[in-house]
Amino acid sequence: MITLTIDDQEVKALEGSSLLEAARENGIEIPTLCYHEALEPYGSCRLCVVEVETPRGPRLVASCVYPAEEGAVVKTNSEMVRRSRRMTAELLLAAAPHAKVIQELAAEMGVQEPRVSLSDNDCILCGLCVRACKEIVGANAISLVSRGFTKEVSPPFEIGSNSCVGCTTCVFVCPTGAIKLEDVLGNKSVHTWETDFRTRACKVCGDHYLAPEFAADLEKSLSEGEA
Amino acid sequence: MVSDSEVRTGVFICDCGKKIADVVDVEELEQEAARLPGVCVARRETYSCSKAGLRDIKEAVSEHSLNRVVVAGCTPRTHERLFRTALEESGLNGSQFEMVNVREQCACVHVEEKASATRKALDLVRMGVAKAALLQPQERVEVEVTPAVLVIGGGISGLTAALSVARGGSPVKLVEREEGLGGQVARLHTLYPTGESAKEFIEERIRAVEEHAGIEVLTRAVVRDVDGPVGDYRVAVEQDGRTSQLNVGAVIVAVGAQELRPADTSDYDGLRVITQLELEQALEEGRVQACQVVMILDGADEANYSPVSAAAALKNCILVKRANPASEVSFCFADLDAGLGRTEVKEARELGVRFVKYDRRQPPRITGGVVEVFDQLQTEQVSLPHDLVVLALPQVPQDDAESLARKFRIPVDDRGFFLEPNTRLRPGTYVPEGVFVCGSAHYPSDVQESVFQGYRAAARALRYLSEGRIVSEGPPARVVETLCIGCGTCVESCPFQAISMVDRDGALNLSSIDESLCKGCGNCTVVCPAKAIVMEPYTDRQLIAQIEAVLAEKPDGELRSIGLMCEWSGYAAADLAGAEGRQYPPQMRIIRLGCSARFDPYLVLWAFLRGADGVLLGACDPGMCHYVGGNERAEARVEGLRKMLKEAGFDPRRLHLEWFRPDDAEKFVEVVKEFTDEIDYLGSAGIR
Numbered sequence: 001m002i003t004l005t006i007d008d009q010e011v012k013a014l015e016g017s018s019l020l021e022a023a024r025e026n027g028i029e030i031p032t033l034c035y036h037e038a039l040e041p042y043g044s045c046r047l048c049v050v051e052v053e054t055p056r057g058p059r060l061v062a063s064c065v066y067p068a069e070e071g072a073v074v075k076t077n078s079e080m081v082r083r084s085r086r087m088t089a090e091l092l093l094a095a096a097p098h099a100k101v102i103q104e105l106a107a108e109m110g111v112q113e114p115r116v117s118l119s120d121n122d123c124i125l126c127g128l129c130v131r132a133c134k135e136i137v138g139a140n141a142i143s144l145v146s147r148g149f150t151k152e153v154s155p156p157f158e159i160g161s162n163s164c165v166g167c168t169t170c171v172f173v174c175p176t177g178a179i180k181l182e183d184v185l186g187n188k189s190v191h192t193w194e195t196d197f198r199t200r201a202c203k204v205c206g207d208h209y210l211a212p213e214f215a216a217d218l219e220k221s222l223s224e225g226e227a
Numbered sequence: 228m229v230s231d232s233e234v235r236t237g238v239f240i241c242d243c244g245k246k247i248a249d250v251v252d253v254e255e256l257e258q259e260a261a262r263l264p265g266v267c268v269a270r271r272e273t274y275s276c277s278k279a280g281l282r283d284i285k286e287a288v289s290e291h292s293l294n295r296v297v298v299a300g301c302t303p304r305t306h307e308r309l310f311r312t313a314l315e316e317s318g319l320n321g322s323q324f325e326m327v328n329v330r331e332q333c334a335c336v337h338v339e340e341k342a343s344a345t346r347k348a349l350d351l352v353r354m355g356v357a358k359a360a361l362l363q364p365q366e367r368v369e370v371e372v373t374p375a376v377l378v379i380g381g382g383i384s385g386l387t388a389a390l391s392v393a394r395g396g397s398p399v400k401l402v403e404r405e406e407g408l409g410g411q412v413a414r415l416h417t418l419y420p421t422g423e424s425a426k427e428f429i430e431e432r433i434r435a436v437e438e439h440a441g442i443e444v445l446t447r448a449v450v451r452d453v454d455g456p457v458g459d460y461r462v463a464v465e466q467d468g469r470t471s472q473l474n475v476g477a478v479i480v481a482v483g484a485q486e487l488r489p490a491d492t493s494d495y496d497g498l499r500v501i502t503q504l505e506l507e508q509a510l511e512e513g514r515v516q517a518c519q520v521v522m523i524l525d526g527a528d529e530a531n532y533s534p535v536s537a538a539a540a541l542k543n544c545i546l547v548k549r550a551n552p553a554s555e556v557s558f559c560f561a562d563l564d565a566g567l568g569r570t571e572v573k574e575a576r577e578l579g580v581r582f583v584k585y586d587r588r589q590p591p592r593i594t595g596g597v598v599e600v601f602d603q604l605q606t607e608q609v610s611l612p613h614d615l616v617v618l619a620l621p622q623v624p625q626d627d628a629e630s631l632a633r634k635f636r637i638p639v640d641d642r643g644f645f646l647e648p649n650t651r652l653r654p655g656t657y658v659p660e661g662v663f664v665c666g667s668a669h670y671p672s673d674v675q676e677s678v679f680q681g682y683r684a685a686a687r688a689l690r691y692l693s694e695g696r697i698v699s700e701g702p703p704a705r706v707v708e709t710l711c712i713g714c715g716t717c718v719e720s721c722p723f724q725a726i727s728m729v730d731r732d733g734a735l736n737l738s739s740i741d742e743s744l745c746k747g748c749g750n751c752t753v754v755c756p757a758k759a760i761v762m763e764p765y766t767d768r769q770l771i772a773q774i775e776a777v778l779a780e781k782p783d784g785e786l787r788s789i790g791l792m793c794e795w796s797g798y799a800a801a802d803l804a805g806a807e808g809r810q811y812p813p814q815m816r817i818i819r820l821g822c823s824a825r826f827d828p829y830l831v832l833w834a835f836l837r838g839a840d841g842v843l844l845g846a847c848d849p850g851m852c853h854y855v856g857g858n859e860r861a862e863a864r865v866e867g868l869r870k871m872l873k874e875a876g877f878d879p880r881r882l883h884l885e886w887f888r889p890d891d892a893e894k895f896v897e898v899v900k901e902f903t904d905e906i907d908y909l910g911s912a913g914i915r
Contacts, residue, residue, distance in 0.1 A: 014279055014282065017278050021278055024274055024277060025273060025277050029244060037274065037276035037306065038308065136308060165853070166889065168803065168890045169305060171803060171889075172302070172304065173305065180890060
């Protein structure tokens with residue numbers, strides 16, 4: 001057992017715990033979206049930042065991945081923490097404007113309207129679904145693909161995943177309700193016979209169907225033939 | 228260790244911070260749990276799943292010599308593994324653990340009805356403790372995966388797969404039926420759409436395969452028999468009359484497809500009327516001198532249309548026309564798909580290939596010197612003079628595909644092509660088969676796609692081998708030999724053909740369940756007339772104990788319904804309803820089942836006889852069952868049962884089966900509301 005100070009309270013924690021775990025076990029709640037007890041911590045939502053005293057002054061760290069150390073002095077609700085959290089909440093609100101949990105969170109932090117708008121899908125890229133699929137289910141059906149603005153959760157090659165067992169653990173753990181089962185299972189498959197093409201009825205025979213692109217081409221070629 | 232006969236249960240009630248404690252009276256839960264039979268210790272924790280919480284559970288296990296653990300917290304679907312791992316560290320068998328979902332089923336969904344939520348939580352804990360007492364320790368079955376891969380078929384996809392598995396470091400046995408490797412590609416002239424020489428392309432790969440030390444090539448060899456458990460297949464391969472046995476962990480099926488043989492009624496003669504493969508051969512040998520070529524894309528059977536044949540036919544039209552611009556090339560088709568390269572269609576047209584679309588009911592007729600066909604594009608009958616007719620026939624499965632599919636238990640589609648074994652089963656504990664399919668064996672594929680699929684199959688096989696061993700949690704279903712009457716009903720009803728009859732000296736034959744094939748749907752436990760098959764953790768005794776635990780404490784004047792929920796549909800939807808905080812009435816108590824195939828009419832009757840006022844069954848959408856049609860079996864059983872109930876004068880509305888999608892929390896809530904209203908309207912069933 002180690003002893004540390006969180007919000008002026010002396011608390012005990014198991015060695016190897018993170019600051020977040022140490023706080024939770026002692027009844028101190030730290031807001032977080034990407035932490036899940038059954039999964040390895042990931043540190044992506046940045047809501048759980050806390051202030052830690054270091055020899056070089058106070059520092060902000062993500063408590064879910066920062067180890068609890070003997071004698072550490074931690075503040076979970078200082079002005080510095082609140083400022084950072086407010087900014088994070090604002091950005092999260094911009095990323096997931098329809099998610100109830102984030103709206104509530106933002107309201108709590110005093111954020112009314114985000115100054116930017118990032119997307120219309122509510123995924124905050126916390127990776128919970130990806131980690132749950134890997135660590136709990138063991139199916140590895142989805143992953144985080146691409147980098148930067150285009151980063152998203154997707155099955156490999158953006159086609160319906162064969163590895164998906166259809167358990168909906170991803171849907172269940174998603175904090176914002178952004179992932180749906182169809183996103184993973186998908187409508188398309190590598191089986192090309194199942195690939196959907198947009199089709200349109202042929203004007204000549206009525207009962208046969210052509211893709212619009214092909215039909216236009218055919219029309220052009222036919223009119224050339226007549227002329 | 229305490230003897231197994233004595234049940235020593237520990238109940239741990241999780242506050243989940245305040246999520247559970249805010250709604251459910253956890254102190255009452257703790258006191259009540261401590262009074263339940265077999266419970267040695269009942270304790271509250273802030274977070275049972277935290278490091279400290281898990282440590283407390285482990286300490287309690289050794290301190291009180293517990294042999295059963297019940298955690299009342301959140302859903303087992305996310306947290307079960309966490310607790311099981313912890314219990315195994317403390318020396319307890321992980322299967323002697325039961326999770327009671329008071330967060331998603333009480334605290335989140337009955338926020339305004341705290342008293343009812345607490346009563347429901349009490350019931351759920353009682354059910355959990357009653358079930359835990361009956362849990363038997365499960366042995367784990369571990370199979371070492373043999374680090375070798377068998378590739379069946381030496382065509383382009385097989386070669387690609389073999390090569391990339393070998394480069395990944397696993398030994399490969401490549402079995403080819405023919406004299407030489409290369410498959411269909413070796414018989415082609417040029418490749419579509421790149422135009423490179425097929426011969427050079429395939430020979431380079433054949434050389435690479437033959438030179439690779441890790442690949443053993445067996446030509447003129449066929450697979451005769453497959454035996455052994457998953458992960459350690461023993462495949463008998465016959466080569467030149469001798470049969471040898473190969474031990475492999477994974478199998479890649481790349482047997483390809485074949486060109487449909489021309490029907491006897493066609494005018495195929497191999498000289499003036501040839502097939503497309505023969506044209507490729509002729510092109511390769513440079514002996515196509517024909518000046519009037521008619522290419523007929525076979526369209527007799529719409530279902531058999533293969534885009535690859537169409538693309539190849541188009542490509543060959545272009546090649547012939549290019550080689551001899553003076554020649555007349557016609558391309559007759561009934562149907563072309565949009566997947567066909569537009570540039571190729573354009574190029575063909577610019578070169579002067581004549582496109583003739585015919586009605587599939589009036590296929591072109593080949594007579595002496597002309598092909599008679601009704602051109603739908605020009606709406607007139609045309610006669611195409613020819614000195615060469617090429618029949619572009621669709622690709623169909625190999626002749627031996629069916630027998631191979633049976634040997635490896637690979638499902639096939641309605642045309643006879645292989646489907647990848649893809650049973651969506653229990654997360655984490657399901658056993659993958661280690662059989663992968665690639666190339667045209669899957670469906671007619673072009674070279675590019677076959678290569679891609681070869682890589683994909685190789686990657687999956689390598690990942691499968693890299694696991695080292697497969698761990699599955701014991702044979703899900705087990706035959707109690709002293710009860711089995713040898714009737715064989717289970718053998719017929721098993722959707723996975725996992726059950727067979729075995730001879731026993733001088734007595735009845737007995738059922739035997741192959742543990743590597745059994746998926747644990749529980750269908751056999753329902754159909755067995757002697758109830759001789761038990762399936763942990765959903766045995767009859769356990770389920771009945773759960774039902775009894777609810778109904779024994781049923782207060783007078785209150786209505787109770789039981790929800791038997793398949794964990795892939797109703798249970799998952801209930802979890803999601805909790806996560807989304809949707810509210811519904813608290814009368815129902817949910818019992819988790821593996822599959823709706825486990826809906827035993829006896830269980831339903833038992834529940835009614837013990838005083839249940841309604842039973843709601845939750846199954847997956849038709850066609851969505853994870854265990855092959857379990858939900859449809861359930862529907863048939865429920866129909867029968869409802870009729871029976873009606874005849875007995877019992878209102879069949881009290882029994883309701885509903886389809887759920889696992890992510891449809893809204894429907895779940897609606898259905899539970901409606902069902903509860905219905906039961907409220909009907910009132911007490913009046914039994915007991």
